[in-house]
Amino acid sequence: MVFSEGLNWLQNTCVSPASLSTRPPTVAVLGATGAVGRELILLLEQRDFPSDSLKLLASPRSAGTRFTFRGESLTVEAVSEEALAGVDLVLASAGGSISRQWAPVMGAHGTLLIDNSSAFRLEPRVPLVVPEVNLAAASRHQGVIANPNCTTILLLLALAPLRRLAPLRRVVVSTYQSASGAGAQAMAELETTSRDVLQGRQPRSHVLPYPLAFNLFLHNSPLAGNGYCEEELKMLRESRKILAQPDLRLSATCVRVPVLRAHAEAVNIEFEAPVSVDAARRVLGEAPGVRIIDDWPNNRFPMPSDVTGKDPVAVGRIRQDLSNSNGLELWLCGDQIRKGAALNAVQIAEAVVRHGWLKPLSPRQPDQDAPVLQS
Numbered sequence: 495m496v497f498s499e500g501l502n503w504l505q506n507t508c509v510s511p512a513s514l515s516t517r518p519p520t521v522a523v524l525g526a527t528g529a530v531g532r533e534l535i536l537l538l539e540q541r542d543f544p545s546d547s548l549k550l551l552a553s554p555r556s557a558g559t560r561f562t563f564r565g566e567s568l569t570v571e572a573v574s575e576e577a578l579a580g581v582d583l584v585l586a587s588a589g590g591s592i593s594r595q596w597a598p599v600m601g602a603h604g605t606l607l608i609d610n611s612s613a614f615r616l617e618p619r620v621p622l623v624v625p626e627v628n629l630a631a632a633s634r635h636q637g638v639i640a641n642p643n644c645t646t647i648l649l650l651l652a653l654a655p656l657r658r659l660a661p662l663r664r665v666v667v668s669t670y671q672s673a674s675g676a677g678a679q680a681m682a683e684l685e686t687t688s689r690d691v692l693q694g695r696q697p698r699s700h701v702l703p704y705p706l707a708f709n710l711f712l713h714n715s716p717l718a719g720n721g722y723c724e725e726e727l728k729m730l731r732e733s734r735k736i737l738a739q740p741d742l743r744l745s746a747t748c749v750r751v752p753v754l755r756a757h758a759e760a761v762n763i764e765f766e767a768p769v770s771v772d773a774a775r776r777v778l779g780e781a782p783g784v785r786i787i788d789d790w791p792n793n794r795f796p797m798p799s800d801v802t803g804k805d806p807v808a809v810g811r812i813r814q815d816l817s818n819s820n821g822l823e824l825w826l827c828g829d830q831i832r833k834g835a836a837l838n839a840v841q842i843a844e845a846v847v848r849h850g851w852l853k854p855l856s857p858r859q860p861d862q863d864a865p866v867l868q869s
């Protein structure tokens with residue numbers, strides 16, 4: 495099936511949001527038992543998301559698992575057409591094939607899907623949203639809003655404010671990606687293989703392609719014919735779409751490192767004109783979702799442990815590129831389960847509810863030009 499043909503189920507009917515304005519939405523987390531799913535449940539509770547009820551969905555393997563939400567014990571159900579009936583909003587983190595499988599059912603029910611997988615990200619009719627950068631795009635959804643790749647979200651929280659100082663010409667980025675980026679089982683495998691190495695046993699991997707303990711390897715997503723892997727190409731293509739800059743030049747090298755949770759990125763940015771370190775630090779210091787850790791006297795810059803379980807992306811070591819008068823170098827760290835996935839999705843959901851965008855807007859309504867997220 496040609497990819498775009500698979501989107502014929504996108505909602506064509508325009509429903510007034512008025513019917514929903516009188517009650518909070520019913521919400522489901524699809525992939526509730528996974529690394530991102532568990533964080534979604536946590537965030538919905540921590541941020542007091544205005545939901546009428548919450549359903550937890552996963553595969554039949556984990557049906558019956560129980561989670562506590564707002565003091566109530568909820569049971570995970572196997573995803574099914576029946577389980578999805580009556581749900582207004584699905585936050586999905588069960589992988590691309592599962593999203594592709596169930597999105598048409600959600601479309602038929604008029605359910606909005608906010609999807610963490612890569613299934614629909616580059617589809618022109620699907621908004622790809624980082625709320626601090628392009629929230630208004632979410633208002634134009636037709637039943638699906640895509641959450642970008644985690645490394646892309648973290649990168650764009652820094653790039654978007656900086657490009658207000660001068661247009662971006664080229665970005666070269668190297669990522670240091672934690673085990674959690676590959677899911678809950680990869681985190682468990684890093685713990686097991688670390689114990690194996692420390693106790694003198696031969697570490698064996700089943701989830702990741704190689705043992706990650708005391709090791710690192712290039713990202714294991716499939717290689718394209720041009721020498722880049724899929725993860726690296728996602729950073730290029732998704733950044734272009736979110737920034738609405740189709741000519742952006744970006745080259746990425748993605749590496750898996752033996753960190754449990756939170757990714758880091760070394761970023762070289764070439765602008766169309768010189769940008770001073772002071773101006774960059776000022777703009778980033780004011781940027782929503784960004785925290786500066788730039789303690790030069792103590793040689794103390796962002797680390798994964800600074801951002802684990804935290805919302806903001808930490809940026810530091812902002813410096814002039816000695817090889818390029820239009821260039822800056824910086825280093826950033828972000829919890830990619832949180833801001834790189836679950837938090838970003840929940841922020842989109844919050845905005846959707848706040849602005850009455852749960853159902854596709856009628857073409858007769860003027861497009862709501864919402865501001866980007868400010869806090």
Ligand SMILES: NC(=O)c1ccc[n+]([C@@H]2O[C@H](COP(=O)([O-])OP(=O)(O)OC[C@H]3O[C@@H](n4cnc5c(N)ncnc54)[C@H](OP(=O)(O)O)[C@@H]3O)[C@@H](O)[C@H]2O)c1
Pocket residue numbers: 524525526527528529530531551552553554555556557573586587588589590592610611612642643644674675676677678679830831834835
């Ligand atoms: N981890 C990250 O940092 C990150 C960041 C951005 C985006 N994402 C994306 O988010 C998605 C989930 O990632 P993750 O790291 O949370 O993975 P994970 O820890 O492996 O969790 C996968 C989830 O999907 C469920 N699932 C698997 N097969 C299913 C099926 N046939 N039907 C229904 N549910 C099924 C699993 O349920 P069971 O317990 O029943 O198997 C589990 O809840 C992926 O698309 C990933 O690319 C992840």
